Amino acid sequence: MNDITLSPERMSAAGEDISAYMQAVGVAARDAARITRRADTQQKNSALLAMAQHLESGRSRVLEANADDLRRGQENGLDAALLDRLALNNARVDAMIEGLRQVAALPDPVGEIDGLRARPSGIQVGKMRVPLGVIGIIYESRPNVTLEAASLCLKSGNACILRGGSEASASNAALNECIQAGLRDAGLPAGSVQVVATTDRAAVGELISMPEFVDVIIPRGGKSLIERISREARVPVIKHLDGICHVYIDASADLEKALAIAVNAKTHRYGTCNTMETLLLDAPIADALLPHLASAYGEHQVELRGCARTCNILPDAVAASEEDWSTEYLAPVLAIKVVDGIDEAITHIERFGSHHTDAIVTENYHLARHFMASVDSSSVIVNASTRFADGFEYGLGAEIGISTDKLHVRGPVGLEGLTTQKYVVLGDGQVRQ
Amino acid sequence: MNDITLSPERMSAAGEDISAYMQAVGVAARDAARITRRADTQQKNSALLAMAQHLESGRSRVLEANADDLRRGQENGLDAALLDRLALNNARVDAMIEGLRQVAALPDPVGEIDGLRARPSGIQVGKMRVPLGVIGIIYESRPNVTLEAASLCLKSGNACILRGGSEASASNAALNECIQAGLRDAGLPAGSVQVVATTDRAAVGELISMPEFVDVIIPRGGKSLIERISREARVPVIKHLDGICHVYIDASADLEKALAIAVNAKTHRYGTCNTMETLLLDAPIADALLPHLASAYGEHQVELRGCARTCNILPDAVAASEEDWSTEYLAPVLAIKVVDGIDEAITHIERFGSHHTDAIVTENYHLARHFMASVDSSSVIVNASTRFADGFEYGLGAEIGISTDKLHVRGPVGLEGLTTQKYVVLGDGQVRQ
Numbered sequence: 006m007n008d009i010t011l012s013p014e015r016m017s018a019a020g021e022d023i024s025a026y027m028q029a030v031g032v033a034a035r036d037a038a039r040i041t042r043r044a045d046t047q048q049k050n051s052a053l054l055a056m057a058q059h060l061e062s063g064r065s066r067v068l069e070a071n072a073d074d075l076r077r078g079q080e081n082g083l084d085a086a087l088l089d090r091l092a093l094n095n096a097r098v099d100a101m102i103e104g105l106r107q108v109a110a111l112p113d114p115v116g117e118i119d120g121l122r123a124r125p126s127g128i129q130v131g132k133m134r135v136p137l138g139v140i141g142i143i144y145e146s147r148p149n150v151t152l153e154a155a156s157l158c159l160k161s162g163n164a165c166i167l168r169g170g171s172e173a174s175a176s177n178a179a180l181n182e183c184i185q186a187g188l189r190d191a192g193l194p195a196g197s198v199q200v201v202a203t204t205d206r207a208a209v210g211e212l213i214s215m216p217e218f219v220d221v222i223i224p225r226g227g228k229s230l231i232e233r234i235s236r237e238a239r240v241p242v243i244k245h246l247d248g249i250c251h252v253y254i255d256a257s258a259d260l261e262k263a264l265a266i267a268v269n270a271k272t273h274r275y276g277t278c279n280t281m282e283t284l285l286l287d288a289p290i291a292d293a294l295l296p297h298l299a300s301a302y303g304e305h306q307v308e309l310r311g312c313a314r315t316c317n318i319l320p321d322a323v324a325a326s327e328e329d330w331s332t333e334y335l336a337p338v339l340a341i342k343v344v345d346g347i348d349e350a351i352t353h354i355e356r357f358g359s360h361h362t363d364a365i366v367t368e369n370y371h372l373a374r375h376f377m378a379s380v381d382s383s384s385v386i387v388n389a390s391t392r393f394a395d396g397f398e399y400g401l402g403a404e405i406g407i408s409t410d411k412l413h414v415r416g417p418v419g420l421e422g423l424t425t426q427k428y429v430v431l432g433d434g435q436v437r438q
Numbered sequence: 439m440n441d442i443t444l445s446p447e448r449m450s451a452a453g454e455d456i457s458a459y460m461q462a463v464g465v466a467a468r469d470a471a472r473i474t475r476r477a478d479t480q481q482k483n484s485a486l487l488a489m490a491q492h493l494e495s496g497r498s499r500v501l502e503a504n505a506d507d508l509r510r511g512q513e514n515g516l517d518a519a520l521l522d523r524l525a526l527n528n529a530r531v532d533a534m535i536e537g538l539r540q541v542a543a544l545p546d547p548v549g550e551i552d553g554l555r556a557r558p559s560g561i562q563v564g565k566m567r568v569p570l571g572v573i574g575i576i577y578e579s580r581p582n583v584t585l586e587a588a589s590l591c592l593k594s595g596n597a598c599i600l601r602g603g604s605e606a607s608a609s610n611a612a613l614n615e616c617i618q619a620g621l622r623d624a625g626l627p628a629g630s631v632q633v634v635a636t637t638d639r640a641a642v643g644e645l646i647s648m649p650e651f652v653d654v655i656i657p658r659g660g661k662s663l664i665e666r667i668s669r670e671a672r673v674p675v676i677k678h679l680d681g682i683c684h685v686y687i688d689a690s691a692d693l694e695k696a697l698a699i700a701v702n703a704k705t706h707r708y709g710t711c712n713t714m715e716t717l718l719l720d721a722p723i724a725d726a727l728l729p730h731l732a733s734a735y736g737e738h739q740v741e742l743r744g745c746a747r748t749c750n751i752l753p754d755a756v757a758a759s760e761e762d763w764s765t766e767y768l769a770p771v772l773a774i775k776v777v778d779g780i781d782e783a784i785t786h787i788e789r790f791g792s793h794h795t796d797a798i799v800t801e802n803y804h805l806a807r808h809f810m811a812s813v814d815s816s817s818v819i820v821n822a823s824t825r826f827a828d829g830f831e832y833g834l835g836a837e838i839g840i841s842t843d844k845l846h847v848r849g850p851v852g853l854e855g856l857t858t859q860k861y862v863v864l865g866d867g868q869v870r871q
Contacts, residue, residue, distance in 0.1 A: 126826065128831070133810065221845060269869035270869075388866055392869070393561055398563075399563045412653075415861075428850070430822055433821055434692065434821055435822040437826055
């Protein structure tokens, strides 16, 4: 690896070969990861707190850079939602500073040893939690993700390579100055956090094809971006695809709880992945409950798309098409289906759901257990809103995303999801017989 | 998926389209996985014990089928090592039967809930251990792997698709009869364990490209096979690449323990992945220890390949080339290097090792901790032989392989490695504020 002596900064400024640039970024990350994985909690925390200070003192420069990005975005005709996610203001900078301090306050997962047990041979065997190594994060034009990702990767002892959306490049460069100043203050290498300095899309292709330098890729963004990255990556990917979440209200449910949960799961926020998209109603309570639901959803202007039995009870509901059952609306729209019992509900969830978060409302002990055991989703909830499927609500203290994968980490991903475990063996001269 | 109505057996017999055949296998596995993941411990164990009985009563048919495979193998000029791995006899059938009973006796990991804790919102959150789903296992012509893989996948609640080497096809078909009879006796679907009935190599390409039907691929075999599968797979892979394992003997070591460990790590078995391939010796003890080591290795006819300093002390040692440091000999050959202290040893391991298993021999508390924290390998061992890196020695009760990956599972993989965790939330009507 010694033949790669190009400096990332110099090269990208000159617009030179992207592949060589990303290789150099990879080498720097791998080298830094050898330091960050041994850095103690104190050193990592002092870097995070120093970043917060530099962000405080560099606030005006960050806001100016962001204004440049916004001006360019408007000239390029970005839509309002994109501009809103791109925009920083004092409150959002405050939130980033607070976020850094919160991550510094979290317990350090690295080095924890689980279940050290004596074996008949006389050795003791346990599992030590250790960083993954180098994490590549690909995200859209949301500058707050830059600090969030940097802080979570660093706290968990990883080096990271951050590739944000090109629309936020000036903002990310300004934030990177705060990050680098913080790393310097704490005596950590610059390669611990690298913000990719080129907006060339080829850099993403390189980043996901360097298993020698990158241990895992976490893409954050729209489904099509994530699908493309997953398909093309030669590095393992931890991803979130979609959230087609269900609430099943069983005939045994407490109807007041059911109503509250069904309304909250849909209307608390529309654009989040743990929002309910389909409500499944057990037939015996459909007549009694649907009018109340319709009235509550009406207050929130939620459009209802129902199966034939639903539309019989609610003549104002739109007839749902087959496609509705597998649509993530992310909008004030709800599909409703009347089912004959829990097994039809489970079969529907299995067929149309996305294995993200599914809930049952029931007072029946046996059915609650049956639903928990049978539904193969990253979060299975009894008698609470799907909106609880969240790293903060679960007590992880932070969240880099929600994994819809089954391997390595499933559901909300906090610091622990950015680590792995190695076996440690303590002996006193034992040899194998 | 209802349009795939072809029967796997019928199709392969007719040598029809491999892709459609494998799709049908995939559909059957996915359907079966819905049953196996809910099967209780009793039902899974009774299937395993019934398989053992059918293997006992079908022993002669299995041995006859194996004799056919051996005859064909000899005609095709298979080498002696391959024929040995292919061969079954009464003792090996006994071992397979015993293996099935041992897996039945293991604790069932499925359904275990970890750390159910109350959150400020009033919900309780924990993690439930659940099967991965469908596991594809690709292996060479070792019929014993067929039952081992089937039993571990079933006990962990997974359906599996087994693709063994074509040289063992008659043996595997006979073993499959015992497996199917056991599944039938226990009332589990035939698709719970499927032995791929075609020897066409295209079946492997299909198996690793069906993420809709297969959740993870575990390839077992030579490094080139595993590399190719990892490169081409569109399904996550849990793999073992190579074992370039080190023992570092520090100047503070107890020299008797050091000698015993160094000899055991190399000579206990030569062909295993946790065998030491390179010995690193701290300079201050090289003069005293090397002659004793040379004499001990001489008794085992181990060829020594040393660095310049080693060869100065041991004139009979062969001079090691750069390539020796990164070679997995799997043979009575050992590379030896004299280093100046623990950090040179760690750097050497980082550069030339395979992150499998590395050991230190030391009586120094600080260095033991430093080595444990710094060496990024799936097993890090203090004062014991590398040969302990093994699922049985670690107390996993079984082992489907040793993962050299970092994600999901690292080191020896037992039943738990074939499962994942989902979040379970217990509420009492809570909604998100």
